[in-house]
Amino acid sequence: MDFSNISIIGIGLMGSSFALALRKYGFTGGITGIGRREDNLIKAKELGIIDQYSTVPVNGIRDADLILLATPVGQFEKIVRDIAQNIKKGAIVTDVGSVKAGIVKKLDPLMPEGVSFVGGHPIAGKECSGISAAASDLFKDARCIVTPGSNTNNEALEKIINLWNVVGAKTLLMTPEEHDLIFAAVSHLPHVIAYALVNSIIEEDDKILHYGGKGLRDMTRIALSSEELWKDICVYNKEEILKTLRRFSSVTSRTIKLIEESDWTGLEKEFLRAKEARQLIESD
Amino acid sequence: MDFSNISIIGIGLMGSSFALALRKYGFTGGITGIGRREDNLIKAKELGIIDQYSTVPVNGIRDADLILLATPVGQFEKIVRDIAQNIKKGAIVTDVGSVKAGIVKKLDPLMPEGVSFVGGHPIAGKECSGISAAASDLFKDARCIVTPGSNTNNEALEKIINLWNVVGAKTLLMTPEEHDLIFAAVSHLPHVIAYALVNSIIEEDDKILHYGGKGLRDMTRIALSSEELWKDICVYNKEEILKTLRRFSSVTSRTIKLIEESDWTGLEKEFLRAKEARQLIESD
Numbered sequence A, B: 001m002d003f004s005n006i007s008i009i010g011i012g013l014m015g016s017s018f019a020l021a022l023r024k025y026g027f028t029g030g031i032t033g034i035g036r037r038e039d040n041l042i043k044a045k046e047l048g049i050i051d052q053y054s055t056v057p058v059n060g061i062r063d064a065d066l067i068l069l070a071t072p073v074g075q076f077e078k079i080v081r082d083i084a085q086n087i088k089k090g091a092i093v094t095d096v097g098s099v100k101a102g103i104v105k106k107l108d109p110l111m112p113e114g115v116s117f118v119g120g121h122p123i124a125g126k127e128c129s130g131i132s133a134a135a136s137d138l139f140k141d142a143r144c145i146v147t148p149g150s151n152t153n154n155e156a157l158e159k160i161i162n163l164w165n166v167v168g169a170k171t172l173l174m175t176p177e178e179h180d181l182i183f184a185a186v187s188h189l190p191h192v193i194a195y196a197l198v199n200s201i202i203e204e205d206d207k208i209l210h211y212g213g214k215g216l217r218d219m220t221r222i223a224l225s226s227e228e229l230w231k232d233i234c235v236y237n238k239e240e241i242l243k244t245l246r247r248f249s250s251v252t253s254r255t256i257k258l259i260e261e262s263d264w265t266g267l268e269k270e271f272l273r274a275k276e277a278r279q280l281i282e283s284d
Helices: A013-024 A038-046 A073-086 A101-110 A154-166 A176-204 A214-224 A227-236 A238-260 A264-282 B013-024 B038-046 B073-086 B101-110 B154-166 B176-204 B214-224 B227-236 B238-260 B264-282
Strands: A005-009 A030-034 A052-054 A066-069 A092-095 A116-122 A143-147 A170-173 B005-009 B030-034 B052-054 B066-069 B092-095 B116-122 B143-147 B170-173
Touching: A005 A013, A013 A030, A030 A038, A038 A052, A066 A073, A073 A092, A073 A101, A073 A227, A092 A101, A092 A154, A101 A116, A101 A176, A116 A154, A116 A176, A143 A154, A143 A176, A154 A170, A176 A214, A176 A227, A176 A238, A176 B176, A176 B214, A176 B238, A176 B264, A214 B176, A214 B214, A214 B264, A227 A238, A227 B264, A238 A264, A238 B176, A238 B238, A264 B176, A264 B214, A264 B227, B005 B013, B013 B030, B030 B038, B038 B052, B066 B073, B073 B092, B073 B101, B073 B227, B092 B101, B092 B154, B101 B116, B101 B176, B116 B154, B116 B176, B143 B154, B143 B176, B154 B170, B176 B214, B176 B227, B176 B238, B227 B238, B238 B264
Parallel strands: A005 A030, A005 A066, A030 A052, A066 A092, A092 A116, A143 A170, B005 B030, B005 B066, B030 B052, B066 B092, B092 B116, B143 B170
Antiparallel strands: A116 A143, B116 B143
16 A cells, blocks of 8 residues: 555545545555544544544644545535645545546646645445445445546556555546546436436425335435535536436437327337346446 | 136236235135247246146136236237126236226226226336246235226225235225326336436447446336336326426426526525435335
8 A cells, every 4th residue: 555644534425435445455554534523523433434533624634645535526625725735745635526527627726746636436335425324345346437637647646546446446547527528427417317306206296205116216216315415516517417417308308209299119119229228237 | 815716917027926926825726827928928837837828818817707917008908808708707807007097997898797897006016027037025015006996896896905915015095097196206207217317328428328336227227127018108197197207307407407507505405305305205
């Protein structure tokens, strides 16, 4: 392992699972947890997830040679502004945010001389949040997208790739822009749609949701995700998310038209096309 | 048990699971399987799911005192027209279709003197189909909606309620119209949206679907369902499904507008409202 002291800012599901994974896979250095709520940090320390903690980011990062940002992405910029001048020379800052281009653009210029930022996005997580849901194997066999920008230091990039491999993830390199285009479609869009689906059902009748079977439950499980986190993701990936939402809207309108016109052959073809595409990823 | 000979028309996931459940919970009478594909019926007999079979509905129902329709709903009317004059006096015809009002309206007048139709809809199923997915406990603890119409014979209704209780389901009575309004929202809409979601992603790029994590997979699992079955459901519940789709479209448009206008407070409120509603059914 390339690091001796790791500070994790944001001790929620991702941050605490990362700490547990570090320990499980042999990291023996210090882990400092940083967060807004002291009771949560005390609990994390009692559970042995972190060694020490601080509610003041700048106090918890001075010795760190790796700083992991694991709060909702909307807080990254302020945190980095607060800590930048006290980051150790040679340290690497990374993150687990679900958006990348806007983050890289905001954080890269804030890094002091000798400090590198390398963005990351582990495709792992659950709809439940907080340390009670933490799991040391959250990242095992998960893909982790690492997004070097034009300014990324190669040595720092290699260390971040190695770090994710150590906790069991399979790394995949993309530019921040490629990442945001792909994940707008396969992650951000589904989340926004899951929230909209629940809202459209309760606007019909707020008592009928519980008649739903396994299909509805599976489909709306991600609507249990943090509203702050997903609002932030929409802020940071606004244009790509709008493109996917507009495309989705036009597919929905096309479906409505097929049903209105009783074009059942056309409708069955639409369903079949989706089914066949979905089958291709079933065995992934 | 009120029946001696049961004929099941359609030996797919539902039909074969029902046969297995009958045996598991003590039914000792005869079970006849009726279907279009002889190889499937032979396999069902070899597996002990059915006792005998026929590919010609009218040949397989003469002795039955219960006939269960378990094909895609679009085939019900033709099947009942073919068999009606040969149904035993006193027999009951029931079904497992996901739509009810249109079915009841079509099938009720086709029943000969002394034969009752009682509609049912077990809220069970999987995205996989066919006898290889059959399970004797598919209906255990599942809700089963039973939908008596104005013409339903009370004795027949009691027998159908009892039948579902025997295989482990909890019955719930609704009118066919109540059923179709509720299930348009909590079942038919989510299926149509799952197909549309997959199509909108592959229209962006047909190779990116496999980047999706657990969220996308859970959300699109029901897009693996039979396209014929779900096309039929749209045929039979067209007006209610159109209403729910239009409502969903307007919620989606509202969400797009909030993002376009960067109304992040409004967006977070939308997400929170959905999350809180979804939480209420998490412990159901």
